[in-house]
Amino acid sequence: MAPDLEGSTDPGPAPDDTHSDPTAGSTPAEDTAAEGLTDGTADGGARAEDVAEAAAEPEPEPCAEVDAGPPPEPVSGFTRFRAVTALAVGPLATGYLTIATLLAVVAGSASNSRFTTAGVLVAALPGWLAAHQVPIEIYGLELGVLPLLPTLGLVVLTAMAAARAAARLGLYRPGQARLVIGTVAVAHGLAGLVVAGVTVDAEVTADPTKAICYPALVSALAATVGVARRCGLLAALRRKADAVAVAGLRAGARAVLLLLAAGGALLVFGLATSVPAAKALVPAGAGDAVGMLLLSLGYLPNAVVAATAFVAGPGFALGTFAVAPLEFHGGALPGVPLLAALPEHRASWWPALFVLPLVIGVVVGRRLRDADEAPVARLRGVAVATGVIAVSLAALAEIAGGRLGKGPFDPISMPAAALFITLVVWTAAPGAFVAWFGGPRPVPEPLPSLTDDEDDPEPAEEIADPDPDADPDAALEDERDAHPNAGPKADFKVDSNVERDADPSADSNAECDAAADAEPKAESDTESDEQLARTPGQQDPTEDPAELPSPRDAVEESGEVARD
Incomplete structure (x- = not known):
C-alpha cells in the first residue's frame, strides 16, 4: 500500500521525484506520466503535462564534427605585426630574387650577352609579372605564351609562406583564413601595379589592369592551398557539401x-x-x-x-x-x-x-x-x-x-x-x-495491396447442396432448437469460422444468414412468420395444399431475401 500524491491509500507504485535524473530512460518517465494522468489531482495533472511536453520535445541533434585544430594561443600585437608583414613581403621578395637568379644564370652563361647586375635586376621586374602569367609586350609585340614552371614555383613558395603565417598567428578556424588570403592578394596586386608603372616607358611593358589582377589571383589561390588544412577549409567543405x-x-x-x-x-x-x-x-x-x-x-x-x-x-x-x-x-x-x-x-x-x-x-x-x-x-x-x-x-x-x-x-x-x-x-x-x-x-518495395493481409476475410466456403433424402421438417426443427430466444421471427447468423455440423442439411441452413440491418420485404416477413409459427405438417385451410411451399423452400427463400 503506497500513498499517492494526495495521501490516498490506493495501491500502486510511488510516483518518481520531479527532480529525478534527466539521463534516465524513457520508461520511468512514461510510468510517471501514467501515474499523473490516473491520479486525478492537480499536481498529478501538472506533472503529467510537464512529462508529456518533455517527451514531445525533439532531442537535440549531435553537433557536426569540427576540426578542433590547435588550441588558440594569445598572440601579442608586435608578433601579429611581424607575421603579417612577413606574409606580405616575404613571397614578393622570394619570388623576385628567384626570377632574378634565373635570369642571371641565363645571361651569364650566354656566349654573346653582356651581364650587369643592374640590367638583371631591371629585367627581373617584367620577369616577375611573366611568372604570374601577365602578358608582356617587347617593343610592341605581345608575348602571351608564358612558361608555367616558374608559376608553379611561385605558387609553392606563396603557399608555404601562408602556412607559416597561419601557424605564427595561431589561426585554426575557416573564417580566420581570410586574413592570410587577403593580405597575400592585396600585397601582390599592389606589387603588380608598381611594376607595371615602373616599366611604362621601357622596352618591356605590361597592362596595369592585368598586372594587378593576375598576381592577386595566383597568390590568393596559392595562399588558399597553404591554409586549407591548417584552418580547416577542407573539413568545412566536407561538412557543407x-x-x-x-x-x-x-x-x-x-x-x-x-x-x-x-x-x-x-x-x-x-x-x-x-x-x-x-x-x-x-x-x-x-x-x-x-x-x-x-x-x-x-x-x-x-x-x-x-x-x-x-x-x-x-x-x-x-x-x-x-x-x-x-x-x-x-x-x-x-x-x-x-x-x-x-x-x-x-x-x-x-x-x-x-x-x-x-x-x-x-x-x-x-x-x-x-x-x-x-x-x-x-x-x-x-x-x-x-x-x-x-x-x-x-x-x-x-x-x-x-x-x-x-x-x-x-x-x-x-x-x-x-x-x-x-x-x-x-x-x-x-x-x-x-x-x-x-x-x-x-530493393524495390512491394506494392501495397488495397487491403492488408490480416484484414482480408477468409474465403467463404461453398454452400453444400442439401441432401434430397433429408427430412426438411427435422432440419427446421433443429434450427429452431439452436436459437430458442429468436421468437417467432428469427434471424439466423452463422460465423464462417465455426466448424459446421456434419449434417449436409444443417450446413445448408447455416449458410443462409440474415443480416441484422437488412430490411426484408413485408410479404416475405409475413410469409416467414406464418411458416415459422406453424407446427410441422400443419397447413393453412384457405390455401391449396399443392401451392404451399415446403419448409426447405421457405428457409431458402428467407436466405435469398436476406442476401438481397
Missing part, C-alpha cells in the same frame, strides 16, 4: 591528374623516339645549351597540357603547324629541343589514343558506383566530376597558350571550348554508364 558531391570532387581531381599523366606519357614517348632530333637542336656552346635547357624546362608543363589536348581530341596549333588525332598540317617550328617530340607526318594509330580518356571516364564511374544507393544520386556525382575535369583542363589550355609576337609561330593555341566539350563526352558517358549499372540498386 553532401557526400556524393565530395566524392565527385575527389574523383574529378584524380581524373585531371590521370589525364595530365596520360599527356605526359605521350610527351615522353615522343621525346624518346626523337632523341637524335632533340640533340641536333641543342646549341654547341655550354652556356647556350644551359639556357636552352632552362627554356625547355620552363615550358615543359605547357607541353604536357598540349599533349593532353592531343589525347582528348582537339589537339593544338603552333602557328601554321596543327596536329590532332584526326588531322595534321605541317609547318615551320622553332628550334627548341622540347619541340622535337612533334611528329613530322600523321600516323594511322593516333585515333586509338581516344581509349585513354574513355578508360579514365570508366575509372570515374567505378569510383562513384558506391557513392550512394540511388543511381540518380550517383549520376549527380559523375556530373560533378565531369565538371571538375572539363573546367580544369579548359582553364589550363587557355593559360598554356597565347600570342607569340607576329611571326610564323603565332599563336600557340589549344582550343579550350572544344577541349571542354570533348572531355565532357569522353568522361560523362562511360562514367554515367558504369555508375548507373555497376553500383548497388535499392
Whole structure:
C-alpha cells in the first residue's frame, strides 16, 4: 500500500521525484506520466503535462564534427605585426630574387650577352609579372605564351609562406583564413601595379589592369592551398557539401591528374623516339645549351597540357603547324629541343589514343558506383566530376597558350571550348554508364495491396447442396432448437469460422444468414412468420395444399431475401 500524491491509500507504485535524473530512460518517465494522468489531482495533472511536453520535445541533434585544430594561443600585437608583414613581403621578395637568379644564370652563361647586375635586376621586374602569367609586350609585340614552371614555383613558395603565417598567428578556424588570403592578394596586386608603372616607358611593358589582377589571383589561390588544412577549409567543405558531391570532387581531381599523366606519357614517348632530333637542336656552346635547357624546362608543363589536348581530341596549333588525332598540317617550328617530340607526318594509330580518356571516364564511374544507393544520386556525382575535369583542363589550355609576337609561330593555341566539350563526352558517358549499372540498386518495395493481409476475410466456403433424402421438417426443427430466444421471427447468423455440423442439411441452413440491418420485404416477413409459427405438417385451410411451399423452400427463400 503506497500513498499517492494526495495521501490516498490506493495501491500502486510511488510516483518518481520531479527532480529525478534527466539521463534516465524513457520508461520511468512514461510510468510517471501514467501515474499523473490516473491520479486525478492537480499536481498529478501538472506533472503529467510537464512529462508529456518533455517527451514531445525533439532531442537535440549531435553537433557536426569540427576540426578542433590547435588550441588558440594569445598572440601579442608586435608578433601579429611581424607575421603579417612577413606574409606580405616575404613571397614578393622570394619570388623576385628567384626570377632574378634565373635570369642571371641565363645571361651569364650566354656566349654573346653582356651581364650587369643592374640590367638583371631591371629585367627581373617584367620577369616577375611573366611568372604570374601577365602578358608582356617587347617593343610592341605581345608575348602571351608564358612558361608555367616558374608559376608553379611561385605558387609553392606563396603557399608555404601562408602556412607559416597561419601557424605564427595561431589561426585554426575557416573564417580566420581570410586574413592570410587577403593580405597575400592585396600585397601582390599592389606589387603588380608598381611594376607595371615602373616599366611604362621601357622596352618591356605590361597592362596595369592585368598586372594587378593576375598576381592577386595566383597568390590568393596559392595562399588558399597553404591554409586549407591548417584552418580547416577542407573539413568545412566536407561538412557543407553532401557526400556524393565530395566524392565527385575527389574523383574529378584524380581524373585531371590521370589525364595530365596520360599527356605526359605521350610527351615522353615522343621525346624518346626523337632523341637524335632533340640533340641536333641543342646549341654547341655550354652556356647556350644551359639556357636552352632552362627554356625547355620552363615550358615543359605547357607541353604536357598540349599533349593532353592531343589525347582528348582537339589537339593544338603552333602557328601554321596543327596536329590532332584526326588531322595534321605541317609547318615551320622553332628550334627548341622540347619541340622535337612533334611528329613530322600523321600516323594511322593516333585515333586509338581516344581509349585513354574513355578508360579514365570508366575509372570515374567505378569510383562513384558506391557513392550512394540511388543511381540518380550517383549520376549527380559523375556530373560533378565531369565538371571538375572539363573546367580544369579548359582553364589550363587557355593559360598554356597565347600570342607569340607576329611571326610564323603565332599563336600557340589549344582550343579550350572544344577541349571542354570533348572531355565532357569522353568522361560523362562511360562514367554515367558504369555508375548507373555497376553500383548497388535499392530493393524495390512491394506494392501495397488495397487491403492488408490480416484484414482480408477468409474465403467463404461453398454452400453444400442439401441432401434430397433429408427430412426438411427435422432440419427446421433443429434450427429452431439452436436459437430458442429468436421468437417467432428469427434471424439466423452463422460465423464462417465455426466448424459446421456434419449434417449436409444443417450446413445448408447455416449458410443462409440474415443480416441484422437488412430490411426484408413485408410479404416475405409475413410469409416467414406464418411458416415459422406453424407446427410441422400443419397447413393453412384457405390455401391449396399443392401451392404451399415446403419448409426447405421457405428457409431458402428467407436466405435469398436476406442476401438481397
